[in-house]
Amino acid sequence: MPLLRPRFQSFSPLFHESPPPVWEDDFNAKELDAKKWNASGGARIVDGKLQIEVTPKDKPGFWNGSWVNSSKKFTHGQGYFEASIRAVQTKGRGWVTYGVRNEDMSKVPSASFRFSFTGADKISPDLDIVDDAGSHRLSPKENVIPMDGGKSYKKFLTYGLQWTDKNYIWYVEGRQVHKLSRPIPSAPMFIESGVLAVDPTTGKKVTFSDDFTGEAVDETKWTMPGNRETATLVKGGKDKVLRISLRKAEDMIQWNGVTTNGKFEQMYGYFEASIKMPAYKGHTAIFRLGPSDEKATPNIMVLFEGLGADQIMPWARKNDDSGQRDFRPEGKLTQFLKAGEAAKKFNTYGLLWTEKSFTWFINGKKVHQVDKQDTAKPMRVQLAHRVAEFERPNLNLKQLPDDMDVDWVKVWK
Numbered sequence: 001m002p003l004l005r006p007r008f009q010s011f012s013p014l015f016h017e018s019p020p021p022v023w024e025d026d027f028n029a030k031e032l033d034a035k036k037w038n039a040s041g042g043a044r045i046v047d048g049k050l051q052i053e054v055t056p057k058d059k060p061g062f063w064n065g066s067w068v069n070s071s072k073k074f075t076h077g078q079g080y081f082e083a084s085i086r087a088v089q090t091k092g093r094g095w096v097t098y099g100v101r102n103e104d105m106s107k108v109p110s111a112s113f114r115f116s117f118t119g120a121d122k123i124s125p126d127l128d129i130v131d132d133a134g135s136h137r138l139s140p141k142e143n144v145i146p147m148d149g150g151k152s153y154k155k156f157l158t159y160g161l162q163w164t165d166k167n168y169i170w171y172v173e174g175r176q177v178h179k180l181s182r183p184i185p186s187a188p189m190f191i192e193s194g195v196l197a198v199d200p201t202t203g204k205k206v207t208f209s210d211d212f213t214g215e216a217v218d219e220t221k222w223t224m225p226g227n228r229e230t231a232t233l234v235k236g237g238k239d240k241v242l243r244i245s246l247r248k249a250e251d252m253i254q255w256n257g258v259t260t261n262g263k264f265e266q267m268y269g270y271f272e273a274s275i276k277m278p279a280y281k282g283h284t285a286i287f288r289l290g291p292s293d294e295k296a297t298p299n300i301m302v303l304f305e306g307l308g309a310d311q312i313m314p315w316a317r318k319n320d321d322s323g324q325r326d327f328r329p330e331g332k333l334t335q336f337l338k339a340g341e342a343a344k345k346f347n348t349y350g351l352l353w354t355e356k357s358f359t360w361f362i363n364g365k366k367v368h369q370v371d372k373q374d375t376a377k378p379m380r381v382q383l384a385h386r387v388a389e390f391e392r393p394n395l396n397l398k399q400l401p402d403d404m405d406v407d408w409v410k411v412w413k
């Protein structure tokens with residue numbers, strides 16, 4: 001379980017002999033000091049340290065992000081902000097941050113800068129700066145904080161952030177590791193630290209996988225209920241990919257793809273696929289879990305849809321005696337990825353199914369959640385590319401081919 005145990009101090013390192021901190025918290029009280037901190041549920045004091053947990057004990061399987069910040073309780077102008085932190089071990093999917101930022105990031109200039117710990121000793125000094133040209137994220141491409149042997153997650157190390165009238169400076173164990181000269185805001189900053197996402201595969205084993213590296217679709221794993229010639233393995237992604245294309249037909253209405261029907265199904269676990277979605281509207285790429293008999297109710301379909309035009313919809317549809325109910329995310333469907341990224345790049349789409357809930361992840365970040373529904377039955381995996389009647393008016397044949405590519409599928413339990 002990834003933990004974070006920071007201890008914060010703020011003082012000026014400009015004096016040769018450090019004066020006492022202007023503000024600090026050693027987390028030696030029984031509970032987190034509400035006069036100093038705002039916190040989410042996963043943050044608590046344990047043995048004189050602040051522990052930011054991501055898997056509450058009463059809700060196994062929930063991987064909610066947790067955080068603390070000192071917004072409106074402690075803010076400070078230029079100076080040095082230090083914390084003693086033991087970072088996360090988990091690699092690849094989640095990350096922990098410790099940083100300082102302005103309250104109002106719409107002002108010019110304003111800034112937010114931090115250490116981002118992504119596990120496996122990877123630590124990045126990041127700056128989000130809002131200047132006359134807009135908002136930019138500056139992260140060094142090379143690894144400027146070399147660390148190995150698990151030092152970052154086995155030991156508490158001090159991480160310092162300094163903000164002067166000209167520079168943003170990062171320190172580890174008192175040694176400068178990174179420095180940027182950029183516009184400096186006049187407004188004070190508050191401290192924030194949190195776990196933004198973690199690995200839903202922790203403690204699970206792979207139960208199904210396909211990298212699509214063969215000559216043709218592996219029919220020991222998949223069946224092809226649609227047009228067989230539309231599901232092919234072609235070069236792409238890391239090696240080869242499953243390409244699901246559209247067949248030219250008079251009306252263009254179609255449903256192509258592959259399903260593990262009769263070959264693999266599972267109740268609970270984490271289901272993930274790396275997918276490049278179509279770019280245009282009028283047809284939909286689908287990554288879906290559903291029961292083998294979709295007519296038997298109650299049931300639930302849990303899916304991602306790539307609708308084109310940067311729209312990604314994580315959602316579920318439940319069918320029971322009282323009819324049909326949809327669970328859709330709030331806000332715009334273009335909120336999950338940057339413009340163009342869904343169709344230009346392979347992104348990772350994950351569905352976590354526990355006894356308590358369904359959770360949708362994009363590139364390891366939670367994007368949607370639905371509480372447990374009274375529908376527990378094993379489900380199979382479907383990958384599909386569809387043109388439905390309601391979509392047909394938006395389909396522009398001149399924009400084809402606009403395929404759905406899947407680099408790999410993996411399931412854990």
Ligand SMILES: [Ca+2]
Pocket residue numbers: 211212213237238239240241406407408
């Ligand atoms: Ca592949």
